[in-house]
Each structure stands twice: as structure tokens, then as C-alpha cells.
Amino acid sequence: MPYHNSDLEFETLISQLSSHCQSALGKSQCSNLQPLADLAAIKKSQTLISEIQEQLLQGVDYDFSGLTNLVPLFEDSRNSLFGFEEFAAVYANNLISEQILSHPEIWDDYPETAKYIKKLTSFASLNARF
Numbered sequence: 001m002p003y004h005n006s007d008l009e010f011e012t013l014i015s016q017l018s019s020h021c022q023s024a025l026g027k028s029q030c031s032n033l034q035p036l037a038d039l040a041a042i043k044k045s046q047t048l049i050s051e052i053q054e055q056l057l058q059g060v061d062y063d064f065s066g067l068t069n070l071v072p073l074f075e076d077s078r079n080s081l082f083g084f085e086e087f088a089a090v091y092a093n094n095l096i097s098e099q100i101l102s103h104p105e106i107w108d109d110y111p112e113t114a115k116y117i118k119k120l121t122s123f124a125s126l127n128a129r130f
Contacts, residue, residue: 010035022065048112055113060106062099066092098123 018030036042055061068089073082082090097120107114 008035022063023067025067025069026064028069044112051110051113055106055110060103062096064096067096068093094121094123094126097121 014030014033017033018027021027021030036045070090070093073086073090100117101120101122107117
């Protein structure tokens with residue numbers, strides 16, 4: 001018998017999960033979550049969540065409260081100039097990346113998490129582009 005989201009009280013779960021998010025970006029991403037139907041995606045997600053829970057138990061914790069969505073800044077940036085607020089958002093996001101990247105030995109034990117960590121860019125890499 002197929003279940004409907006209301007049967008699983010999905011909206012209640014999302015509300016509870018969202019209340020634990022540190023940043024507005026996290027809350028926004030959380031509100032867009034949908035149940036997974038693909039078995040492979042479910043298993044991958046469960047592995048990632050297990051890794052994150054283990055990291056928290058091991059004391060690996062970062063402050064994501066300053067994280068913001070930078071996508072709108074770069075959607076049509078051909079002729080754009082960044083003001084202080086935009087630059088501050090980029091800088092704050094990169095500080096969080098730098099904190100996470102400063103402990104590469106942690107991620108060896110967490111392969112699913114490492115896939116996301118590899119997408120981060122350090123200050124040194126950004127500076128090398130200029």
C-alpha cells in the first residue's frame with residue numbers, strides 16, 4: 001500500500017528538522033525537502049546521515065549560521081559589481097569552507113561526506129585564480 005506524505009506526517013518532520021537549522025539557507029533547503037522514492041538514493045542518504053551523526057558524536061561540529069545562498073549573485077554576473085553586503089556573504093561562506101578544509105584527516109573516515117567536502121574551495125585556491 002503506497003503512503004501519502006500526510007500519512008507520514010512529513011510536514012511535521014520538516015518543521016521539526018527546520019527548527020534545528022543554524023542558517024536561513026539551511027531552513028530554506030530544509031523546507032524544499034521531499035521524500036525519496038529511489039532505493040539507491042535512500043541508501044546513500046542514510047549513509048550520509050549516519051556519517052554526520054558519527055561526526056557529531058566525535059565532536060566534529062561547525063557553525064553554519066553565517067552560510068548564505070550565493071547562487072543569485074552569480075546567475076547573471078557578467079556586468080555586476082559586488083557591494084559590501086555581497087562581498088561579506090562570499091567572505092563568510094568561504095570562512096566556513098576554510099574551517100572545514102583545515103582538517104582533511106577527518107574526512108577519510110566519511111566517504112559520503114567527503115564527496116561534498118571536495119566541492120569546497122579554500123582561500124588559497126581562490127587567491128591562485130587572480
